[in-house]
Amino acid sequence: MSLRDRINDDVKTAMRNKESDKLTALRMLTAALKQKEVDERIELTDAHVLALVEKLIKQRKDSITAYEQGGRPDLAAKEKFELDLLAVYLPAQMSEAEVEAAVAAAVAQVGAAGPQDMGKVMAIVKPALAGKADMGMVSAKVKAALSK
Incomplete structure (x- = not known):
């Protein structure tokens, strides 16, 4: 259905x-x-x-x-x-740990080096996590991962 x-x-x-x-x-x-x-x-x-x-x-x-x-x-x-x-109509939401793991995988896949690569990482992460996680939190996790 x-x-x-x-x-x-x-x-x-x-x-x-x-x-x-x-x-x-x-x-x-x-x-x-x-x-x-x-x-x-x-x-x-x-x-x-x-x-x-x-x-x-x-x-x-x-x-x-x-x-x-x-x-x-x-x-x-x-x-x-x-x-x-x-x-109720959203799929089950991902935990913070699962989001961090997805972000880390996307950063590694793109080979992101810094904040200038945020768009490349988000291009991979956004379709994968759409509906499964709050995109505001995902964006914050990507920023944090790229600022290390």
Whole structure:
């Protein structure tokens, strides 16, 4: 079953169970998926859906930070709920040790010597770890590995 089909099934289940908050969040996700299809005139693959879910998760994290700093715990709680719901569609996340090992392998593969080679390393690491690790953490690990 594709990721898109799984999301559509979850929408139907939320409708049947009358879970309005979950249904609202899932409809937001399906609307974003349809918008991407229309904008780019493509049929979304699981990789496209995964990339969009990651983007929405990043937006939720930024919103949570902003709402907490602004003294709006009610809105932050709503964003956290949506974040938790979106995280269900991501594959299992890699541990920091696994990310460090992947970064070290990419550095060795490219023969990177310093920070100027970060783009080459990220070009290898990003497709391999997409959806499996937070790219912000991956970027920080690459910087740390290249600054040694």
